[in-house]
Amino acid sequence: MQVRDVMSTNVESCSSNDSIEAVAQKMKDLNVGALPVVENGQVVGMITDRDLAVRGIAENRSNVGDVATTQSVVTCSPEMSVDEVAAIMAQHQVRRLPVVENGQIVGIVALGDLAVREQSNEMAGGALTNISKPDGQMQ
Known part of the structure; x- marks a missing residue:
């Protein structure tokens, strides 16, 4: 199974000039x-809710470019397999992960997208275990 089979294609995004309030x-x-x-x-880049809180609010920043x-x-x-993507996530x-084709964003794939596919449940579980390890320690 490929990423294209599980990714979301209606991707919302932001720009580095957007305010952190607008992105929140x-x-x-x-x-x-x-x-x-x-x-x-x-x-x-990527911006997360944690980036907004820890780098944005806590450091009194105002733009996405300052915190992403x-x-x-x-x-x-x-075209990548879901197994490859799970390994990259871990x-x-x-x-x-943003999905990029010919240099342009075409989708986004989340760990949850991998988990909803029955044959991917074990692989997604392994990825989650490794994602959650402190200090990037892999099993």
Whole structure:
């Protein structure tokens, strides 16, 4: 099974110039905990609800560009297998990956997307175990 079979394609995003308040409201309205930061269709970062709280509010920052993770943003392609994506999530301790094709965002895949597929339950469980390990320790 490939990422394209489980990914969400109606991806909401934000830009690095958006205010953290606007992004927090968008996350609330969409009931999501993370958004890709996109400029000209290309993923340049990810911002999470934790980024908003820890880097935004606690450090009195105002723009997404000041608080989003922009270094070493991990992505995947729609042709990758769900097994490969689960391993990437575990390795980088992330629960969501932007899906990129030809340099442009085409979707997002979450750990939950992997878990809803019956044959992927064991793999998603293994990924979650490794994502949740402190200090990036893998089994």
